[in-house]
Amino acid sequence: xxxxxxxxxxxxxxxxxxxxxxxxxxxxxxxxxxxxxxxxxxxxxxxxxxxxxxxxxxxxxxxxxxxxxxxxxxxxxxxxxxxxxxxxxxxxxxxxxxxxxxxxxxxxxxxxx
Amino acid sequence: xxxxxxxxxxxxxxxxxxxxxxxxxxxxxxxxxxxxxxxxxxxxxxxxxxxxxxxxxxxxxxxxxxxxxxxxxxxxxxxxxxxxxxxxxxxxxxxxxxxxxxxxxxxxxxxx
Numbered sequence: 393x394x395x396x397x398x399x400x401x402x403x404x405x406x407x408x409x410x411x412x413x414x415x416x417x418x419x420x421x422x423x424x425x426x427x428x429x430x431x432x433x434x435x436x437x438x439x440x441x442x443x444x445x446x447x448x449x450x451x452x453x454x455x456x457x458x459x460x461x462x463x464x465x466x467x468x469x470x471x472x473x474x475x476x477x478x479x480x481x482x483x484x485x486x487x488x489x490x491x492x493x494x495x496x497x498x499x500x501x502x503x504x505x
Numbered sequence: 506x507x508x509x510x511x512x513x514x515x516x517x518x519x520x521x522x523x524x525x526x527x528x529x530x531x532x533x534x535x536x537x538x539x540x541x542x543x544x545x546x547x548x549x550x551x552x553x554x555x556x557x558x559x560x561x562x563x564x565x566x567x568x569x570x571x572x573x574x575x576x577x578x579x580x581x582x583x584x585x586x587x588x589x590x591x592x593x594x595x596x597x598x599x600x601x602x603x604x605x606x607x608x609x610x611x612x613x614x615x616x617x
Contacts, residue, residue, distance in 0.1 A: 396547075432514075434507065434593065434609040435548070482547050493538070494605065496547025
């Protein structure tokens with residue numbers, strides 16, 4: 393089954409404790425993105441990657457890091473999480489640039505205390 | 506400030522009624538998409554429109570892209586409880602740019 397998977401689905405952590413949210417897709421997509429979703433603000437892009445070893449900042453990259461060592465994986469790293477990073481996070485992948493259809497993972501709900 | 510403004514923010518209607526959701530911007534988009542998101546899941550693409558004035562139909566859903574490619578609407582005819590969800594519009598400002606800008610969404614509730 394073609395899908396985007398994220399882990400963990402739920403995470404409660406404390407300020408300053410480094411964490412990684414994994415994302416993997418099995419559709420051989422070149423393009424992957426991370427979004428955060430907050431009430432009243434919709435989805436905002438954090439980082440995106442157009443290919444292996446190619447990443448770029450989205451609209452709200454502060455406090456986040458990503459890496460793209462393999463085509464299928466695109467982990468999101470929070471080196472020192474803060475309460476304002478409490479949010480619902482989505483990973484997405486895209487096959488090509490024509491119509492930019494995004495296939496989303498199921499989401500990771502992160503709470504930073 | 507959102508690049509795409511969606512209205513209304515919330516919509517609650519009775520089964521069988523019609524509804525329209527709007528997505529507006531001052532920017533021109535090369536393409537515009539509509540997604541539906543259900544609780545606990547990621548958004549799922551409903552349709553992509555790329556030509557100004559384009560109208561697409563998906564069963565009881567009708568999508569329209571404005572002539573100037575700055576706005577779009579989603580109309581649902583005879584809404585059913587299964588149409589309940591968060592509807593998001595997303596626009597690609599420049600072709601070959603993989604950054605989509607999303608609206609804040611419209612929460613639609615259809616009461617049985």
